[in-house]
Amino acid sequence: MSPRERPFAQVDVFSDTRYLGNPVAVVLDGDGVDERDMARLAAWTNLSETTFVVPPSSGEADYALRVFTPGGEIPFAGHPTLGTAHAWLEAGGVPKSPGTVVQECGAGLVAVRRSASGLGFRAPRPRRTGPLDADHVDRIARALRVGRERIVAHQWVDNGPGWAAVRLASAAEVLALEPDDHHLRRLMLGVVGPHPPGSPLSFEVRAFGLPAGVREDPVTGSLHAGLAQWLIGDGTAPPAYRAGQGARLGRHGVVAVETQGEDIWISGESVTCVRGTVHL
Structure with missing residues (x-):
């Protein structure tokens, strides 16, 4: 298939101020794009994720989404879900179900809706939960350059990207971390x-994701979804709260978490920074 111009947007997610959140590149018409070209564009943008809107196979979905990091394709990611929905709606997309965009992806069908905190997605079911094994926790302690005793809790919070998570005693300790990249290189890790x-x-x-080609991610919706399921589930967090991410990278991402019945919603503001076309 010959390259052609396709509508494109770059959206900053989890911030209402341009260039202070986490950007995602969105190709709004990815139909017919070769997988190798998708991966090549994702490596070229050098963002944590680049997405491609393609026709869905499910009659319930408004579109299907393929998500690529610089290191390859992943089944689901949070800020690309919100950034893509933002760009699709802004480009004139009309959801089949009023008020709710339904995205098809490797994690199944993901609902996106607008709330007072911006667009939000319903957290998908985790692929893996439960505590980490002792060797994994020891590797994480070495990677974070902290004593094992400073990790007060740990859990698999994997909903697609492979996240493992640890909890430290304070936000100040999280912000002070100076990780060792050698030990991080095999860890998809949230702190x-x-x-x-x-x-x-x-x-x-x-959030640290060297296996996906991202040393530290500015704001990570998929990780926040898994963390919310863990922290709310064990009583560490209330049913609704706000969390920050990106301060060490000069960003000011804010993620809103809300529980409704058995569902957890991850929301944040989004703003378009670039709009145009891409040749693919």
Whole structure:
């Protein structure tokens, strides 16, 4: 298939101020694009994710989404889900079900809706849960350059990208981390710690994803979804809270978490920074 111009947007997610969230590149017409060209564009943009909107196979879905990191394709990611829905709606997309966009992806059907906190997705069912084994926790402690005793809790929170997570005693400890890339290279790792009572944010989060080609991600929706299921489930977090991410990278991402019945929703503001076409 010969290359042609395709509608393209770059959207900043989990921020209402341009260039302070996490950008995602969105190809709004990915139909017929070769998988190798998708991977090549994702490596070229050098963003944590690049997405391609393609026709769905499910009659319930408004579109299907393929998500690529610089290291390859993944089944699901959070900020690309919200950024793509933002770009699709802005480009004139009309959902089949009023008020709810349904995305088909490797994690199944993911609902996206608008709330007071911006667009939000319903957290998908985790692929893996439960505590990490002792060797894994020891590897994480070495990667974070902390004593094993400073990891106060740990859990698999994998909903597609492969996240494992550890909790430290405070947000300040999370922000002070200076990880060792040699030990990080095989870890998809989220780290979370609580802010002091009365703070505008309940938790601070950092995400490290060298296996996906991302040393540290500015704001990570999939990780926040898994963390919320863990922290709310064990009573560490309330049913609704706000968390920050990206401060060490000069970003100010804010993620809103809300529980409705058995569902957890991950929401945030989005703003378009680039709009045009891409040749694919």
